[in-house]
Amino acid sequence: MEPENIIKGRIAEAIIEELLRTSGNKVYRFGYESILQNLIQTDSGFDRHSRNGEQVRSIPDFVVVNPNGRSFFVEVKFRSDPVWLIKAPLLKQLKEYWQAKLILVTITKPYFRIVDPQFLFEQDYSFEALQSDPDFYVTAEALRRFEPLVKRFLINGKRSHEEPRDYSSTPTTIVTS
Numbered sequence: 362m363e364p365e366n367i368i369k370g371r372i373a374e375a376i377i378e379e380l381l382r383t384s385g386n387k388v389y390r391f392g393y394e395s396i397l398q399n400l401i402q403t404d405s406g407f408d409r410h411s412r413n414g415e416q417v418r419s420i421p422d423f424v425v426v427n428p429n430g431r432s433f434f435v436e437v438k439f440r441s442d443p444v445w446l447i448k449a450p451l452l453k454q455l456k457e458y459w460q461a462k463l464i465l466v467t468i469t470k471p472y473f474r475i476v477d478p479q480f481l482f483e484q485d486y487s488f489e490a491l492q493s494d495p496d497f498y499v500t501a502e503a504l505r506r507f508e509p510l511v512k513r514f515l516i517n518g519k520r521s522h523e524e525p526r527d528y529s530s531t532p533t534t535i536v537t538s
Contacts, residue, residue: 366439372514373439373466374422380473380491380507381435384499385428392422392436419454421461427496434461439515441468443488464491472511473504 381388408414421434436455443465455461456478465474465488474488475497492499 369515370437370439374437376466376507376510376514377435377437377464377473378423380499380503381423381425381497383506384497384503386497387426389424389426390422391420391424391434393418393420415454416458419451419458421455421459425497428498431496433496434459435464436461437464437466439466443467443469443474462494462496466511466515468511468516472508473499 378388378390409418421436423435423437424432425435426432436451436459438451452463455463460478462478463476465476466472467474471490471492473491475491475494476488477494491497492501492504
């Protein structure tokens with residue numbers, strides 16, 4: 362996976378974490394990267410391709426507790442093209458192992474979309490705008506605060522097709538005191 366995509370995915374997670382928190386939810390980091398780093402970093406003999414390994418690798422990003430005390434697993438994904446996500450094997454694992462809600466951050470409005478796991482494999486399932494989900498209490502005001510972050514960090518920052526600039530011939534002045 363491209364480093365730029367990994368970074369954008371983490372930015373999307375951070376935006377959703379703060380958006381849900383601002384909306385009155387308690388948000389706890391939970392995912393594979395957060396909790397099980399030792400399995401990634403050590404050669405522990407853990408078989409990542411076994412059934413248990415697949416389950417561990419599919420751990421959702423967050424546990425979210427809403428203001429009424431109901432808890433949900435939440436997986437966050439960033440995709441510039443939401444259609445691509447439909448083909449991801451992760452979706453089957455999210456439903457099978459975790460019943461996690463999937464929040465998609467994308468570069469087209471609505472920037473924040475959600476699908477409930479019970480509908481993931483229906484023929485005509487679709488992502489709904491996050492504010493339409495009754496479980497997370499996301500308001501229009503919260504969206505107004507967080508949508509500019511998508512524009513700033515995930516849309517305007519999209520420069521992967523630009524050629525790197527060569528600064529070697531540009532004169533540089535170093536000021537010392």
